[in-house]
Amino acid sequence: MDNLIVSGKNIDIYLYNMFFMHVAEMLLEHFDTPEWGNTLFLLDGHLHENYEYYQKQFPKKRIIAYQLEQLFGPSGNNNFIDVNKSIEALSTFPEVWDYDRLNIDFLSWYCVPVKHILPMMYARRLDRIQSLQDPKIDVLFYGMLNERRWRIIEQIQRKCYGKLKFAWIYGDADMDAHIANSKIILNLHAFEPWNRQEQVRMFYPIINGKTVVSEPSQINYLKDMIVESGINELPDVLQNLCGSENWKKFGSEARIKFMNMQPFKPTNS
Template structure:
C-alpha cells in the first residue's frame, strides 16, 4: 500500500502544494536519507550549515536510523538527500534532484536578503521544505512556498567546545559585517574591551575561540530581525554566555529569554560591558541557556515531525 501511495505522491511532484517531508512515518524514512550540505568548490561558507546538519544527523542515529552527512552528490549512495544550502544550487538542480528530496531553508526570509530570489524560490516550490522559524514559514507562504517547521534542537554530541579556565577574549563575534553590525563592533573596540571578530572560520578552529570567550555576541544582519537560532543553538549547547539583539515579546526569542542576555540594538555595547565585569551573572546566564537547549532534544523533535507525516 505504501508503494502505491508513494507512487501517487511522487506523481504529484510539481503540483501547487509541496510534498510532505516525511510521508509514511519513521519506518519508511529511518535509513532512506542522507544529509547533503551543498558545498561548491572554494566556497568555505557552506560550513556554516554544519552544526544544525550534524544535529539532524545525530537525531537519526539516536532514533535507531541513519542519515550520513555528505558534501558531494556522488556520496548519496542511493539515498534521498535532505539538502542544506539549496540557495547555492542552480535552477537546473530541480531536474536532477530526486523528487522526494527535502530542502531545509536556512536563509532568513526577508526582502533585504539577496538569497531569497526567483531562482531559489523556484527550487523551493518543487520540493518538500522544512524551516527553523515560524516567521520564515509565514514569509515563505506569502511567496507561494508551503513549509513545515523543523525546530533546531540539541544532541549531546554537539557539546564539544574545549573550555579554557581563563577567558582572555571579552567579546567574540563571528559572521559577515554590514553597517549595523559594524557600528556595534566599532563601539565595542572603542570601549576598550578585547573584541575578536571571525569571518570564514568554522569547525574546531572556531570552537577554540568560543571556549576562550567571556561573551559571544549575536547581532541581526537584517532589519527583519528573525531570531538566529541556527547560530545561537550551538553556542547554548556549549555553555556560552550569549548577548543577543532581540525582542523578548517575539515568541521565538521568548523561549530563550532566561538563557541569554537579550537587549535592544542600542544597548548591546552597554550590556556586553556590564557582563564582562560580572562573571557570576555570565555563568548563571550560560547555565540556564545550556539547560534550555538540552530540553529541546533534536531526536524528539524529529520523531514528532515524522509522526505527523510532515
C-alpha cells in the same frame, strides 16, 4: 568548501557551506533512524536549484528542502541571498521545512507550502568544547560583517574602549578555539527592520555552555537561554556580564535548559 555530503546510516545531508555543518550534525543526531531511512536533506545554497535537478542525481531518495535563510523581499533589498531565486526553487519541492514561522508566513504569500517547522535543537554530539577557565576574549563575534553589523560593533567598542577585549573571526578556522577562549558570544542582526532569529549562529555556543547576547528577535525560539538587549544597552549589558562573572553562571544554566528543552521534532508522516 561546497557540494559536501554528510552521511549517516539512514540519511544524507547535502550542504553547500561549512557554516551549516552544525545543523547537519544536529540532523544526524535526531533523524538518522530507520524511520527516516533513504532521506536526503538539502541545506543552504543548494536550494537555488529546483527539485528535478536533485531528483535526477538522487532518483531513489526522499528529498527534503530544509530552508535556513532569512526570507524577506524584494530580492536584493539588503539580503545576502537572491530571494526570488529561492522562492522559485522552493516552489518545485514536494517537501519543504523551515526553522522560523516568519519565513513560513512569507513563503505562503508565494504559495509555497512548508510541511514542518524545525528550529534548532540540542544535540549531544555538538557538546564538545572545553572552555578555558580564564578566557582572554571578552566578546566574540563570528560570521559575515556587513555594514550594519560593523557599525554597531564599532559603536560598542568605542563605548567599551579599554574595558573589554573584542574578537572577530570569519569561516570555520579555529572557531571552537575562539569560542573556548571567549566569555560572551555576540549576535547582531544583519538586516533591519527584519529580525529573524539567527538560531544557526547561536545554538552551538549555547550547547557548549557559553553566554550568548543578542539583539531581540520577532520570535525568540531560544527563550531565556540567551540574553536579549537593545543596541543602545549592549555596552552596559556586556560590561556587566563580564565584570560580575555572571557570564559563567548564565552560560552553564542555559546549556542545561537547552538540553532539557522539548524538541520540535516532526513525525515522519
